[in-house]
Amino acid sequence: MKWYKDAIEVHTRGKGLYPITELVMRRIRQWQVQEGMGYLFCQHTSASLLVNENYDPTARADMETFLDKLAPENQSWYRHTLEGPDDSSSHLRAMVTPASLTIPIDDGELSLGTWQGIYLFEHRVDEQRRSVLLRVLSTRD
Amino acid sequence: MKWYKDAIEVHTRGKGLYPITELVMRRIRQWQVQEGMGYLFCQHTSASLLVNENYDPTARADMETFLDKLAPENQSWYRHTLEGPDDSSSHLRAMVTPASLTIPIDDGELSLGTWQGIYLFEHRVDEQRRSVLLRVLSTRD
């Protein structure tokens, strides 16, 4: 077994889903990993990860709107407001979406389903630089 | 360390929780894995996975009702409606429940708690054939 590691940097400009499937796949191809497990970990408390619909942009729009409605900004009961009206809501959105993902690798590719893509989910309004840790366990030496 | 892989096929007939604990355990026993880590990955964007209450059917019913209420079908603001009123809601339900699970294996069994079971969570109304990837890292050779 062999271990590979890298970080994926994502420059976000506002809330929403940022596709990172290709950034992950590029590393796996460079490392020539044939089989194993891919691990992603988001090092932020106001951004998260997601595996979901990658084909139709309206699906992505509905996911973004849903999270806006589920944990709206600027609620009167928020106590954590130091960094503005999107401070607390961004932690709440990160709470109900994953910080870590594990995705199998087979035949040199991520074993995603036909319609699946990997996203960084940005929850802050302002521009951010996000770091997603990628680790790969290869079953071959 | 040794690597095992298989896919678990689940034939669903409508929305709800489908128990897959036994299907997973059967493979682990066949492979005679004593200790390690079990990985599950759902290859769909309108179905997901869940570890939760496995004993009382009313708990399962409440979990299904809750998700129906949290992300209802047929909302006027949905833009992703090509495949019907349960299209967008199914992606939203998959968004707030996991696509991947990691469960330890000890003494030849999944180390689930007393009341825990593993489910495929189907979010579409129509009959579907679902595929859940199972990977096992065994700590023994």
Added chain:
Amino acid sequence: MKWYKDAIEVHTRGKGLYPITELVMRRIRQWQVQEGMGYLFCQHTSASLLVNENYDPTARADMETFLDKLAPENQSWYRHTLEGPDDSSSHLRAMVTPASLTIPIDDGELSLGTWQGIYLFEHRVDEQRRSVLLRVLSTRD
């Protein structure tokens, strides 16, 4: 590669977020793991895990309030009420927060972001003893 295992016991006194970062880190230091992957698994259906804001207590308070509002206790439609008004709500809260976490280890430490901490999320009102399984895959022998 090498495998380490332990269980982290958490004595909870009511609903809320209980920090466990230090309990996890202590094991990793004892085992002298330099690099690899840390796995956490919560063996309960009315408690879960979370990686989120660890610095400002108001962020934690808002996360607890949010989950109280998202899946309130004592709803008229709940059918699973055998163990009281916080029975069904506790499973629902466990449903939308993770049962398993995977966190990279580098340079002998968990690779958490600056503001991230690990929590056990207790969803029951009464005192409980919770068990979180810790597994570590070390890339060194």
